[in-house]
Amino acid sequence: MRVCIDKYKFICTILLFIAASTGFTARLAFAAEAQKIFYVRPVPENDDPYLQQGSDGIKQAAQMYQMQATTLASQADRAGRQKQLENAIRLGANIIVMIGYEFRELLDTVPRTAPHVRFVMLEQCISNPPPNLLCISFRESEASYLAGMEAALVSVSGKIGVIGAVKTPLKQKPVDAFIAGARSVRPxxxxxxxxxxxxxxxxNDTARAEALAKSMLADGVDMIYAAAGSSNNGVFKALAGNSKARAIGSYVNQCPRTAGKVIDNMQVHGDTAISLAVAAILAGSTATRIEYGLKEGAVSLTGISTDAAYSDCDILRQRPVLQKLREASQAIIKGKLKVD
Structure with a gap:
């Protein structure tokens, strides 16, 4: 039986090495055979590529550990999300994965009703999580720092903008890192x-994002870090009428759909994080918080990732820039460059 499908071969290799080094590979093959992993979407099926990573992540884990993977899509309200979480519990879930700030208000209640189920929440948490809730956070600042370097190295005008979704400490931190990265190469x-x-x-406010981007472009900004989820589409629409300005996308590879307007992306690999979290749970981890970054392959810049050649990102034409980014990335991974 093939444990790793081709699409996930690189990630699988890493995870299987982790499993072997901790001595529980054989135990996983048996203990996880009949286990069920569910991904509960916060909204009905749509074209959001980041939410799709939830389904990809549980499928990847299921391939690796012989689990049964199921995705449940919720109606876009609290009652709908709670119903699907309860359905997953009723259907015998061993692990339930969630993505989306919409679940935050349910984290202190639903997991406590099913202490035998492990809940995994990406990018959100509460101050005192129940013992069966694992909150995953990402060191987005590491990849955002690299994105800031990239924006400063590529910009002609020297005017660089950032469009974020909502100003919270969680979202402000990677923006601060982006600014620090830009200043490190262009003070x-x-x-x-x-x-x-x-x-x-x-x-998901493309009209607002488009208006903000147009205002920046009118002021001479020629590089925009689009860090606003699906609202990024409004930024890209504004860029379509400007021959000089470009953007760096976020969370997923947005280069192929923007006709060269996105040169690169700060990616968050939720699917990788889910597989890593499942490996930790099956190994017996009782942690309620785990953080992943460049070292674990959970965040990256598309242009210097292992599959960059297939990304359609224009940054691939600028080899000197890519070399500087690779060097900085390795420095972060090895702890030689600190990004707060």
Missing amino acids: DADLNHIVWIEGSQPF
Whole structure:
């Protein structure tokens, strides 16, 4: 039986090495054989590529550990999400994975009703998580620092902008790292165009994002870090009418769909994080918080990733820039360059 499908061969190799080094590979093959892993989406099926990583992640884990993987899509309200979490419990879930800030209000209640189930939550947590809840956070600042370097090295005007979704400490931190990265290679860069969409739908307000981007472009900004989820589509729409400006996308590879307007991306690999978390759980970990970054392959820049050649990102044409980014990435991974 093939344990790793080709698409996930690199990740599988890493995870299987981890399993072997801790001496529980054989135990996993038997203990996990009949286990069930569920991914509960916060909204109905849509074209959000980051939410799709939840399904990909549980499928990857299921391939590796002979588990049964199921995705349940919720109606877009609290009642709908709670119902699907309860359905997963009723259907015998051993592990339930969630992605989306929409689940935050349920983290202190639903897991406590099913202490025998391990819940995995990406990017959100509560102050005192129940013992069966594992909160995964990402060291986005590491990849955002590299993105800032990249923006400063590529910008012609020296005017660089950032469009984020909602200003919280969690989201401010990678923006601060982006600014630090830009200043590390271009101290005189103009980084005064930092704006937030806010409102009731900060991650899905393309009209607001487009308006903010157009305002930046009118002021001479020629590089925009688009860090606002699905709202990024509004940024890309604004860029379509500008021959000089470009963007760095976020969370997923957004290069192929933007006709060269996105040169690279700060990616968050939720699927990788899910596989790593499942490996930790099956190994007996009782942790309630885990953090992943460049070293674990959970965040990256598309342009210097292992599959960069297939990304359609224009940054691949700028080899001197890529070399500087690779060197900085290795310095972060080895602990020689600290990114707070």
